[in-house]
Amino acid sequence: MSHLLEVTDLRKEYPLQSGLLSAVMGSRRVVHAVNGVSFVLDEGGSLGLAGESGCGKTTTAKLILRLLHPTAGSIRFAGRDVAALDGSDLLSYRRQVQFIFQNPYEALNPRFTILRSLLEPLIIHEIGQSIAERVERVAGALDRVHLNPPETFFLKYPHQLSGGQLQRVVIARALLVDPVLLVADEPVSMLDVSIRAGVLNLMRELSRERKLTTIYISHDLALIRYMCSVTAVMYLGTICEIGPTEEVIEHPRHPYTQALVSAVPDPDPTRPRRPVEIADTVPTPFQLPAGCPFADRCPQVMEVCRHLRPLLLPVDAGVRVACHLYPDSTPRTAEGYGAKMEPH
């Protein structure tokens, strides 16, 4: 069976702008923003990419959206290599994959009215026969995201709307092209607590109603638990644990996941917590250690962790973990998910 989205050993490196000395010496330092990410996503599935700032989750999203080009690795959508798409194939890909931005205040052109912004996808994809029909579609989309009555929003500019309303407009814009895959990067982190639930519920309804496949990117595990059936936890550009959301959050296996889950504060002050302590160091995505990227901070670090990078391998209950604490029966080869690949 083929998957809707298949990401294989995805890598993205940025050359580091370094000083004159290193330029003369000819040394080339790179930032490994995404360092070998692999996962598959089936139609109708919902994946949560969790992790702290700088773990590469947003870069992964932008690679999938083809806003960035990968350094190595591949992304296949419905069996086709995304990097190789061009012309009408690319346009059709753009129609099938949509993005919800983190900052709704910046996601709409400040000089466009809401109507103008929402007509844009219809113009680009030549949806609708006449301007009247397009306006009808826009009205329908605004209505669907509970912005009522739609006409009252047509001539508003983004700065006249609240964050919650703007995010709904952004969702409406994505819906207008009838996408298959929806990627949302921290869709509510800029919104006030009291209105977050409204936006999240809307997105849940929409994905159920339209059988959307979704990827949610968030630092907030609670949000991912609410929205996603599968969770991948990222650290320094790699996935350290992936599996069914309930499993990953209730029984975290990777020491990093354990620390992350236990550190999340709880709104209920009576519930006891036993946080796992890990060191506060400056994790830098350049000059990665040869071994496990988490080794420096890991409370259960072993000798092997410092020189051998663990592979993302199945443990149990459908969970895959990249950690030497979970020795695996399959023999290690140079192939596979965590294999070190020299950039060409």
Added chain:
Amino acid sequence: MSLLEIDTLAVQYHTLHGAVQAVRGVTLSIERGRAVGLVGESGCGKTTLARALIGVLPRNAAITGGRVRFDGADLLQLSGDALNNYRWRRIAMVPQAAMDSLDPVYRVGDQLVETMRLRGGLTSPQARERAERLFALIGLEPGRLRLYPHELSGGMKQRVVIAMALALDPQLVIADEPVTALDVIVQHQVLRTLRELQETLQLSLLLITHDISVVADLCDDVAVMYAGRIVEAGSVREVFAAPHHPYTMGLRNAFPSLRARSARLVPIEGYPPDLASPPAGCAFAPRCPFAIERCWHDDPALLPTTGGRLAACHRAAEADALRTQAPQAFARLETTGPQSVRPGAPPAGGTL
């Protein structure tokens, strides 16, 4: 007597669009050695309140009423040296995003020493010695005093900023969103340090945040702010276990929890009012599923309810009954939308 007593404090901003009443009569007291969390959404006036306390309001803002008593002295009557004697020395503040305001070209230790010399009049050697003790206190090795800000992680920088606030041994520390920019693991560590400091130094702490979980984690007491007012106050345990104000009730189901598999979340429908023209009645009424006619024209005062708690709600006495209905009631509002028209609008002139 409380260390800090705020009494019906009001602050206005003068903008192009007229006066905005950012803080509309806030009454709040902080006991010695207690950690108080002030929670509210963006624009509710919590940062303005904090800045008013320490006298660093922006130029277009002015205190228009109320009193602030700190250890018996009326802060709003003081000025110049007398005020500076309180500001920074006895009341210190960790401003929002303070860790980004560390100067990148000076060592953090030098910045800390400079703060103590300027604000506290310490000599250089005194300040250096104290800087080392402060670093020990916040859990950083003294060697890190010699580092530049970019050599520290976000958590460490936030610790340095906290150390700066503690430099002159204040009695009250006001921390505005001290962990917002930090990753969750580091966030937890900084919060724990803050808690330990507060306990060992017998500090009073006013923690300002939009994140209820942070308050639950760190504070003894909580004050919930909405549209420039405190709507509910009490001990953290009691307020979170059994809120008396519908806004606090609504917040409980409004965001997902990591520890429990969430049922469907229920948002609080609608948006906070525009404080350039605040409503005549309760500011929360349009979003409140329990609003009665009285709420639309009579703004409730913050009054004691049961168990030493305070709530600003006409129906606070029915709180226990309302709380059980809250999830369904807020969910009903989600489908019907906020109440833009008063249900059963009173005849002109009102009936009460």
Added chain:
Amino acid sequence: MSSSERAAALPQWTRATSTWRDALLVTWAVARRDRFALAGLVIYGVLLVVALAAPVVAPYNPQDLNYRPDGEVAANEVPSLPHWLGTTNLGRDIFSQVLFGARAALVVGFVAAFGVVVLGTLVGLFAGYYSGWVDMLLMRLADVAFGIPFLPMAIVLVAFLGPSIWNTVLVMVLLLWRDTGRVIRAQVLSLRTRSYVEAARVLGASHLRTMFVHIAPNVLPLSFLYGSLAVGWAILTEATISFLGFGDPNVISWGFMLQDAYNSQAMARHAFYWFVPPGLCIMLAVMAGFFIGRGYEELLFPRLRRR
């Protein structure tokens, strides 16, 4: 609102989504909040009216020799009722020349400014949007343009291409686009990372569409700012070139008038009525451009505003 009602309201909605309307509104906002900018707009308005009406309003053809009733050439006349500002040493009516000078000033000023804005904005858009080698190439070109001393180069080029008003305009466009180009590029560099530009890409907008539909409207106010400054520069440069004698001899411009006055020793004869009016006009026109530019600047960068 039903769909038929929406169809009826359609023209109103589409009208309100025009970028040009937006630009006009911005200009109006600038004029309303800044008295200097308003003064600048008024000066341009007056100049425009004068330039258009010159053939009708001017009492004489500015190139014609005038004669006294006795048949003598009316040379070097002091201001009088028939010749409000007197006549030149060849008996031409100075007042009529001042009026016609507005045409040259406006044509040079606005055509050159338009060219500067278009070329500079295009260069800035392409350099900023594509970055990489496109940026490299265009910005090195800008460096070259920056390195060329402006006035000598302008004079050499005009001398080489022949003294015509259009060559003057061309030279100014070729040399003045650099400032606009640089600034627009910097702005585009920051805009292209904004979410709404990425959103346009995600929606499938082509590079050109992203550049011209999504980024350009957001840099236009900046282009206008540099355009209004360029108007002043262009008028001043044209005057300088004409004054130095490299101008178009067939076109009456204020710079030409100054040169004419200078060559016939008008200053020695204290013929203020001859050289003061064109000088004043140049000053007003240049000032007007800078006033408007300043108004835009304050709107775009509110921190410059006086407190």
